[in-house]
Amino acid sequence: MRKLWALLAAALAAVVLSGCGYNTLQQQDEQIKSAWSEVLNQYQRRSDLVPNLVNTVKGYAAQEERVLTEVTNARASVGSIKATPELVNDPEAFAKFTAAQAQLTQSLSRLLLVAENYPQLKSDQNFRDLQSQLEGTENRIAVARNRYIKSVQEYNVTVRSFPTNLTAMLFKMDVKPNFSVENEKAISAPPTVDFSKPAPPPAPAPAPATNK
Numbered sequence: 001m002r003k004l005w006a007l008l009a010a011a012l013a014a015v016v017l018s019g020c021g022y023n024t025l026q027q028q029d030e031q032i033k034s035a036w037s038e039v040l041n042q043y044q045r046r047s048d049l050v051p052n053l054v055n056t057v058k059g060y061a062a063q064e065e066r067v068l069t070e071v072t073n074a075r076a077s078v079g080s081i082k083a084t085p086e087l088v089n090d091p092e093a094f095a096k097f098t099a100a101q102a103q104l105t106q107s108l109s110r111l112l113l114v115a116e117n118y119p120q121l122k123s124d125q126n127f128r129d130l131q132s133q134l135e136g137t138e139n140r141i142a143v144a145r146n147r148y149i150k151s152v153q154e155y156n157v158t159v160r161s162f163p164t165n166l167t168a169m170l171f172k173m174d175v176k177p178n179f180s181v182e183n184e185k186a187i188s189a190p191p192t193v194d195f196s197k198p199a200p201p202p203a204p205a206p207a208p209a210t211n212k
Contacts, residue, residue, distance in 0.1 A: 021164030025173055028155040032176060033085055035148040040083050042141045043101060049137065050075045050108070053130045057111060060121035067107070067114050074104040088152075094177040108134065145179060152178045 054068055062068075077100045087093050112131065115121050122128075156175040159168040168174070 020167040022167050024158055028158060031151045032155055035151045036088050038144040039148050042137060042144045046137045047075055047078060049130060049134055056127045056130060060118050064114050067111050071107040071111050074107040078104050088176050091177040098179060149179055152176050
C-alpha cells in the first residue's frame with residue numbers, strides 16, 4: 001500500500017510540476033546552455049586566429065604598433081575572463097565578458113581597415129586566408145548570438161509569466177542576462193581609423209658596389 005501511495009504521489013507531483021511550467025523551464029534552460037556553449041566555441045575560434053593575424057600584419061606593417069597592440073590587449077582581456085556556463089547567471093560577469101568581446105571585435109575591424117593601406121599585405125595569401133577565416137567566424141558568431149538571444153528571450157518570458165513565475169521563484173530560477181541593445185550597437189558601429197598618415201614608402205635598394 002505504501003508503494004502505491006508513493007507512486008500516486010510521484011505521479012501527482014509530475015502532473016503538478018508539468019502544469020506549472022517546471023518542465024518547460026528546464027527545457028528552455030538546457031536550450032540556453034547549448035546556445036551559450038556554441039557562442040563560446042565561436043568566440044574561442046576567433047581568439048585562436050588573432051595571433052597569426054597579428055603576426056602576418058606585423059610582417060608588412062610593423063609601424064602600425066598602436067593597432068596591433070590594441071588587438072593583442074583586447075584578446076588578452078577576453079582571455080582573462082573565465083567563460084563558464086554559469087556566466088549566464090551572473091549579469092555583472094556577463095556584461096564584462098560581452099564588453100571585452102565587443103572591444104576585440106572593434107580592434108579587429110580597425111586592424112583590417114589599416115591593412116587597406118598595404119597592397120602587399122592584402123595580396124599575401126596567408127593574410128587572405130586568415131581574413132576569410134575571420135569573416136566566416138564572425139558570421140558564425142552572429143548566428144550563435146542570435147540563437148542565444150532568442151533562447152534567453154523565451155526563457156525570460158516564461159520566468160515572468162503567470163503561473164510559471166511562481167514555479168521559477170520556488171526553484172530560484174531567475175531571468176538571465178542577454179546581449180544588450182547598446183552592446184549590439186557597439187559591435188555594428190563602423191570603426192574610425194586615421195588614414196591621414198600615409199603608409200611609408202619601401203626602403204630604397206642598396207647602391208651596387210663599385211670597383212675602384
